[in-house]
Amino acid sequence: MISFDEALQRIHNLAQPLPYEEVSFETSANRVLADNLTSRSDAPSQDVSAMDGYGVRDSDLTNLPVRLPILAQSFAGSPPPPQFTQTGCVRIFTGAPVPAGIDRVIIQENVERDGDIAIIKSPVSESRNIRKKGSDFKAGDTLLKAGTHLSWRAMTTAAAADRESVKVIRTPKAVILATGDELKPPGQAHLHPGAIPESVSFGISAYIKANGGDVIRSESLNDSPQLLEKAAASAIHDADIVIVTGGASVGEKDYAKAMFENHGMELIFSKVAIKPGKPVWCAKVKNTIILGLPGNPTSALVTARLFLKPLLLGLAGRDNKAGSAPRQMETSMPIPQNGNRENFMRGYIKDEKVCLFTNQDSSAQSVLARADILIRRLPNAPEVQVGEKVIIYDF
Numbered sequence: 001m002i003s004f005d006e007a008l009q010r011i012h013n014l015a016q017p018l019p020y021e022e023v024s025f026e027t028s029a030n031r032v033l034a035d036n037l038t039s040r041s042d043a044p045s046q047d048v049s050a051m052d053g054y055g056v057r058d059s060d061l062t063n064l065p066v067r068l069p070i071l072a073q074s075f076a077g078s079p080p081p082p083q084f085t086q087t088g089c090v091r092i093f094t095g096a097p098v099p100a101g102i103d104r105v106i107i108q109e110n111v112e113r114d115g116d117i118a119i120i121k122s123p124v125s126e127s128r129n130i131r132k133k134g135s136d137f138k139a140g141d142t143l144l145k146a147g148t149h150l151s152w153r154a155m156t157t158a159a160a161a162d163r164e165s166v167k168v169i170r171t172p173k174a175v176i177l178a179t180g181d182e183l184k185p186p187g188q189a190h191l192h193p194g195a196i197p198e199s200v201s202f203g204i205s206a207y208i209k210a211n212g213g214d215v216i217r218s219e220s221l222n223d224s225p226q227l228l229e230k231a232a233a234s235a236i237h238d239a240d241i242v243i244v245t246g247g248a249s250v251g252e253k254d255y256a257k258a259m260f261e262n263h264g265m266e267l268i269f270s271k272v273a274i275k276p277g278k279p280v281w282c283a284k285v286k287n288t289i290i291l292g293l294p295g296n297p298t299s300a301l302v303t304a305r306l307f308l309k310p311l312l313l314g315l316a317g318r319d320n321k322a323g324s325a326p327r328q329m330e331t332s333m334p335i336p337q338n339g340n341r342e343n344f345m346r347g348y349i350k351d352e353k354v355c356l357f358t359n360q361d362s363s364a365q366s367v368l369a370r371a372d373i374l375i376r377r378l379p380n381a382p383e384v385q386v387g388e389k390v391i392i393y394d395f
């Protein structure tokens, strides 16, 4: 059995970016750039006004107050008015082209009007209120580097590059196989004696989508070796990552690993010294990664957070550790001495302090909705008193 750190290291090595594809720009949000994104044009593409007001020549402002005839208008999106060579001003708006010859824009709050005459009384401010051509970026500049995650902020930068398509890393395709004779779809379990609602795949599916993956199929399968082998074969064929739940332990119907064995499975690890989730396992078949999560719902979700998240991020070309770095926070509850397996206890934050759930059972489902942190307890860590700091991960 390997340690958590060793298992995570193997996961990081395994999760290399998938090949790229070219997609239309509109569909590229949350993807990762496979190539540098360069701008097509200067931004701004010409000198533009930063304010609504009046464009003037400095040579007309030597004696204030001054009355300047309005000789032209300039709106955002319109062609620039001709060059200014005589005394006068241009009525101009934010984002509108500044005609040649105009030195500054005076905001309209500081200008009085008398019909078609603009009257400038007060001394002009230091700011010229003109955004120069190319002052944000120039044509050919690299706006975003290969490997950038197209977050909502990056999407605005990317759109400004004026490209209709971009090269991005392919979205990881996931297949979920939930195994167990006892499992029935939610809404049907009560109709079958001994059945329970299949709950884990729903959480895992939502988690995959939230972490940049595409769930192409989610199946609930009985513990029949033939059925499982068939499902395994098509999952390997169709998916970049297969998540198998249940059957990971030593029970007589625990077939999760066996169902892949005919396909030349290379085991990355089997069992990690953690609690919950000790039976978690990971393998590779050709180019497909298989992650086997224990069937107990809390164990499944904790191991998904610890191992599935970095796998998905890595396959999608993202930083494996994005948003995952541990933090330290004071606990408002005492925590008992830990056993010899590293323990990821479920808790929540209240008033900036760590609280633990009383129910730390690996089969628990009732607390999952409210458990938004994992408290990492190292092997044999001593008891923690109220007010001491503990290591937490977002869950």
Ligand SMILES: Nc1nc2c(c(=O)[nH]1)N[C@H]1C(S)=C(S)[C@@H](COP(=O)(O)OP(=O)(O)OC[C@H]3O[C@@H](n4cnc5c(N)ncnc54)[C@H](O)[C@@H]3O)O[C@H]1N2
Binding pocket: 178, 179, 180, 182, 183, 196, 197, 198, 199, 200, 201, 245, 246, 247, 248, 249, 250, 251, 254, 276, 277, 278, 279, 293, 294, 295, 296, 297, 299, 362, 363
């Ligand atoms: N003799 C031993 N027994 C067990 C060991 C062990 O080392 N020796 N390990 C225990 C640990 S730790 C865990 S965790 C579980 C994991 O077992 P499996 O992955 O084989 O899971 P199952 O036996 O299939 O199921 C466990 C439990 O979870 C329920 N389940 C399964 N799948 C789902 C699902 N998709 N949705 C909701 N609930 C699910 C299932 O009904 C069982 O109650 O093994 C211990 N045993």
Ligand code: MOO
Binding pocket: 274, 275, 276, 277, 278, 279, 294, 296, 299, 362, 363
């Ligand atoms: O690892 Mo199991 O999740 O302890 O019950």
